[in-house]
Amino acid sequence: MSSSPASEVLRYAAFTSRPDGGNPAGVVLDAALLDERRMLAVAAEVGYSETVFVTARDDRRRRFALRYFSPLAEVAFCGHATIAVSVALAERIGPGALVFDTPAGEIAVETRADGTGAVRATLTSVPTRSRPAPAAGVDAALSALRWARADLDPALPPHIAFAGNDHLVLAAGTRARLAELDYDFDALAAVMRAHDWTTVHLVWRERGDLFHARDPFPVGGVVEDPATGAAAAAFGGYLRTLDPAAAGVIAIRQGEDMGRPSDLTIEVDPHDARVRVTGRGVPIAG
Structure with a gap:
């Protein structure tokens, strides 16, 4: 992959404290310049069940817009990729509250370091x-x-x-x-x-x-x-x-x-x- 910020793919394992456990997700923290076709191509190249793209970000307000793609199609919401991007952001801007605007609706997340070397994240779903x-x-x-x-x-x-x-x-x-x-x-x-x-x-x-x-x-x-x-x-x-x-x-x-x-x-x-x-x-x- 290109090393430019807009296409750099990070890789995280979600729902685990071990890199070889959990569900791996691709994370692109600056995807504002990527169109839908390019995001789908990146997700297919990564090959994980989902890759999450941050398409707009406001670090001060800790609010971000997300889109999720499997190797074949866009999905409205993905829980493990949400955990993955939450951990990636917490590592860069510090733990605390995050708000994500997703195609499924607003998702609030709380993040905190838990002393295991991992970050714990709790998302609140849309109404079920x-x-x-x-x-x-x-x-x-x-x-x-x-x-x-x-x-x-x-x-x-x-x-x-x-x-x-x-x-x-x-x-x-x-x-x-x-x-x-x-x-x-x-x-x-x-x-x-x-x-x-x-x-x-x-x-x-x-x-x-x-x-x-x-x-x-x-x-x-x-x-x-x-x-x-x-x-x-x-x-x-x-x-x-x-x-x-x-x-x-x-x-x-x-x-x-x-x-x-x-x-x-x-x-x-x-x-x-x-x-x-x-x-x-x-x-x-x-």
Whole structure:
């Protein structure tokens, strides 16, 4: 890549304190001169599930405009790239509050150093919502995943959950079912495009405050995300919809089956449709 400020790509791992864990994201801190076609080309060259571009910045007010691109298309919001750019900015202008204007809406983030060598960032999502998923769409997705209805947890019904993007939520009945992910890439991508789903958020409930997750992302040209902040926020809205009195802190463990363990924390408030998502982030050397 060019070394000019407008095209320099930084690389960060989000939802981890280790460069070889979490979900890697590209970060371009000065993209004001890049058009949409160039941003897409940069994202494709980087090859991560998303690269985030700062298209306008006001360091004094700590307010920034962001756009997110996968290798194949622009997405309205990406949680792990938001954590990544928050950490990059905190390292350069100091920890504290940040405000991002994104295609999905305004996203507030709090950053702080946590003594581990990483920066901890907490984003507050746009208002979430969730609704039962259409039966035909669920059946098509299950077919592409090579799952059966019997593989699902009946206590956690399929939903379409939103936190800036739509995500199909499917809850596996066992950890083994979640671990054995071997899906038809093209078939699942076609189903997702037909329904405008950004990811399929596959979860397994170990206990009430701990879930394991996997997120196929074929519509972005990526087999799977090792950490998905946008889907985690949407999942918080899903849990709140299932139980309007739900509240508290929930841990999500993701990426283990890919060899990139990731830790996400969501905070669900029964009186607020927004969900707070927390994770660490660190630069990737080289």
